[in-house]
Amino acid sequence: ETGVTQSPTHLIKTRGQQVTLRCSSQSGHNTVSWYQQALGQGPQFIFQYYREEENGRGNFPPRFSGLQFPNYSSELNVNALELDDSALYLCASSLVGLDEQYFGPGTRLTVT
């Protein structure tokens, strides 16, 4: 186990709703990255947070937003949910300057 935890494990939302996913990083890690993994695909980078600020973003629209807190935990918020947002959402923590990212188990989001 990596020490990265995510909540909730699963959730079901309706199209148009908003969702918040949570991640607690591994002890001592100050950087959190979020990835979206559609069924049968590899994870895709959403964004990364360091020092409570967005430190890089992949090809995702602004309705995907995040927060990082002083204890380095993080939230991923998705507004105006679409059916294609159904996926496994993974967070990964790391130490800035070091390259290895440690993944949590993910949150399975289903949008109906």
Added chain:
Amino acid sequence: GESVGLHLPTLSVQEGDNSIINCAYSNSASDYFIWYKQESGKGPQFIIDIRSNMDKRQGQRVTVLLNKTVKHLSLQIAATQPGDSAVYFCAENRRGISSGSARQLTFGSGTQLTVLP
């Protein structure tokens, strides 16, 4: 388009045989690659990494080979065991175009390895 991709979506091997999983990439400037294993219901787990100044790296039962000439890397698993059954991803670890200092992972689509008894 994606910058890394895997050659086969599925691979079946007999228990005890060696497994070889292949991956190609398109960016000749890519300098750092990681292999991940993802079991059902879990997040990706780091297996082994390799930087572009190396062409081979060995771990416990695993070897990664990097051929920069043809932009290809492979993961070899020796004496494959039932516990090796999982989806395997190669990922490029690089700084994004718009990501400042952030290093981001770009994953291929994965190979499902099934170990037969």
